[in-house]
Amino acid sequence: MKRIIDYKNGETMSLEAIIKKSDFRLAKNGKNFLSLVFEDKSGQIPGKYWDANDENAKTFKVGTVVQLDGKRDIYQGKPQVIINHLGALEADTVDMSQFVQTAPIKKADMENDFEDIFLEITNGAWNRIVRYLFKKYHDEFFTSAAAKSNHHDFQGGLAYHTLSMVRQAENIADQYKQIDRALLIAGACLHDLGKTIELSGNLDIEYTFEGNMLGHITIVDEEIVKAAQEMDISLESEDMILLRHMILSHHGLLEYGSPERPKLLEAEVLHNIDEMDASINMITKALDKTENGSFSERIFGLDNRSFYKHS
Known part of the structure; x- marks a missing residue:
């Protein structure tokens, strides 16, 4: 059929x-x-x-x-x-x-991949925070979509988007040795974790009340603060301030929801990885519905631009 x-x-x-x-x-x-x-x-x-x-x-x-x-x-x-x-x-x-769209990688395989990824976060405080929050929101993280409609809007999309970003972060850190690999990977792991609370549903995805009122950036920053307090990790330490900045700045611009613009090399890289991964997914999704030699439908998340599908 x-x-x-x-x-x-x-x-x-x-x-x-x-x-x-x-x-x-x-x-x-x-x-x-x-x-x-x-x-x-x-x-x-x-x-x-x-x-x-x-x-x-x-x-x-x-x-x-x-x-x-x-x-x-x-x-x-x-x-x-x-x-x-x-x-x-x-x-x-x-x-x-x-009938339900799911991530192209099996949930069990992604779970195993993240267990290996955690070993790359060599900073003790960042590692403990990441592991704590992934354990707390494990089920939601591996089943949730990454967005209501624009990118990775399918079951398991949040984990798949995050994993894709981590893989890009690893490659970039390999290329540019001046980047703090552990910080970039920790930021990639946590950047959208607040969407486990911001969004609800696997088919008809909607914003929760908390998601509408606070947004996923504020939500995950609060979760980081609570995790640090639970594990007696100083929020005044440079490590924790850097990690929180990675999350708070990852949308890049104030008008896109970030309370701060990136002020770290790793934060700027994280923002650009996020933009690239989301853009590739949106364009691919549109081109999948487009015949060769034609332009795609306009993509709302990319300034209503159309993209040409070549043979």
Whole structure:
């Protein structure tokens, strides 16, 4: 059976998919409709279910696996499916895991990788903080998405994004010996750990109240402070101030949510690694839905730019 990613513009679609988002809305013409996002292992595609009623909203809710029949189309530069027929499948007849996007590396393999990575953090205080917080948020870290929609927005995306950044940090530290390898790796490990609290859900990902009010940078800094106090590590020490600065500055600019701009070589590198890894994921995701010789849909997280897919 074809997957979402396999269909080209204008082709008739017929496949099974899971509903990732479902919003009951009222159009300008007064008609009700469901704004839906369908997902399978290969990707996502939005579509509108017109003339919807309350019963349809209950049937086609988030997490429902459906038989989707329609036609792939382009609307405002982005792929969509024009729905001809939609039918809910019985939950006990399908394997839900076959429809949910997950990290391309198995959870157990990533867990083992991080155990090896911790050995590279040779500073005692940083090592203890990282291990303490990874143990505290282990389950959430390895199952959470890294974002609501822009980059690594899939189950296990947070761990995969973090692991990818650590690998880049290792290579950069190998190339530039003046970089404090332990500090850069510790910062990469912890930089987005606050998203375990900021975000909720593996399908319809939403911001929590705490996430909306505080943001993941503030959240993880608070967690670092509490961990240090629990283990009697001085927050006034240079080591702890440097580690906290790595986290607080990793978005780079004040208008992007960082209370401080990078003032360490390692902090500047961490910010750029984060930007690069997120950008590569967003561009790759868009190009996966683009035919050779065409431009991708506009990418919101990259200033609404389109990218060309060459052969």
